[in-house]
Amino acid sequence: MLELVKLGCARDDRTLFRNLSVKLSPGELLQIEGANGSGKTTLLRILAGLSGDYQGKIIWKDKQLSSVYADFRLSTFYFGHKPAVKAELTPVENIAWRASLRNEQYSQQQVLEALQQVSLNGYEDTPCGQLSAGQHRRVALADLFVGQSSLWILDEPFTAIDFHGVAWLETLLASHVASGGMVIITSHQSLSELSGSHRTLRLDDYVVEDTIEDVSEEVGDHKTGEVFL
Numbered sequence: 001m002l003e004l005v006k007l008g009c010a011r012d013d014r015t016l017f018r019n020l021s022v023k024l025s026p027g028e029l030l031q032i033e034g035a036n037g038s039g040k041t042t043l044l045r046i047l048a049g050l051s052g053d054y055q056g057k058i059i060w061k062d063k064q065l066s067s068v069y070a071d072f073r074l075s076t077f078y079f080g081h082k083p084a085v086k087a088e089l090t091p092v093e094n095i096a097w098r099a100s101l102r103n104e105q106y107s108q109q110q111v112l113e114a115l116q117q118v119s120l121n122g123y124e125d126t127p128c129g130q131l132s133a134g135q136h137r138r139v140a141l142a143d144l145f146v147g148q149s150s151l152w153i154l155d156e157p158f159t160a161i162d163f164h165g166v167a168w169l170e171t172l173l174a175s176h177v178a179s180g181g182m183v184i185i186t187s188h189q190s191l192s193e194l195s196g197s198h199r200t201l202r203l204d205d206y207v208v209e210d211t212i213e214d215v216s217e218e219v220g221d222h223k224t225g226e227v228f229l
């Protein structure tokens with residue numbers, strides 16, 4: 001379904017990774033590991049269409065991503081380092097706002113149930129600026145309970161989440177994958193058995209001393225990818 005073909009990326013003349021080829025099929029969870037600064041966030045931002053500065057190809061449903069980007073966006077949920085949560089809006093308003101950005105509509109009941117799932121019942125009308133760091137991130141994670149995206153791209157979703165929150169999130173990942181969904185996740189902590197079976201990719205294994213220019217010759221494709229926003 002999602003295929004990366006000889007993906008390469010450099011920042012400030014430093015190769016973060018190169019020749020990265022991997023496939024992700026429905027019902028699979030892929031954990032990206034790597035040291036601080038190895039390029040995990042950079043890779044996920046590329047996959048989410050937030051950066052076009054890469055080499056190689058990204059294939060979605062057997063087609064070059066740029067030609068099916070509208071479908072890809074509708075099928076994808078991206079949870080970044082700094083989740084899009086507006087401080088002046090309540091959790092309910094934030095969910096509605098992000099849903100409108102994705103062209104999705106939820107019933108009020110669905111939203112309230114999602115907030116209950118992330119243990120934010122009782123905070124429905126509290127401006128998010130008054131929530132704790134972990135609660136703030138839970139507001140964004142509530143989208144996972146109401147959206148219909150098949151591919152979840154999650155950058156360090158466990159950050160600031162307490163022990164019980166990590167458990168329900170891992171259980172949710174397993175359930176999404178069991179129902180045919182796909183997950184790409186970065187996490188500095190190992191996933192437990194609650195997440196179900198998964199593959200691990202270490203970005204450090206895709207670094208060499210060569211400059212990034214070598215990759216374009218091997219790929220024989222565009223040297224710079226498109227920005228999909």
Ligand SMILES: Nc1ncnc2c1ncn2[C@@H]1O[C@H](COP(=O)(O)OP(=O)(O)OP(=O)(O)O)[C@@H](O)[C@H]1O
Nearest residue numbers: 011012016034035036037038039040041042043186
């Ligand atoms: N826009 C940018 N311009 C220049 N360098 C950048 C840019 N974005 C990221 N980098 C550099 O790319 C490298 C990889 O950063 P990235 O955030 O992807 O790493 P990471 O593996 O997610 O790290 P961490 O585990 O600390 O979150 C870092 O050295 C960073 O300084």
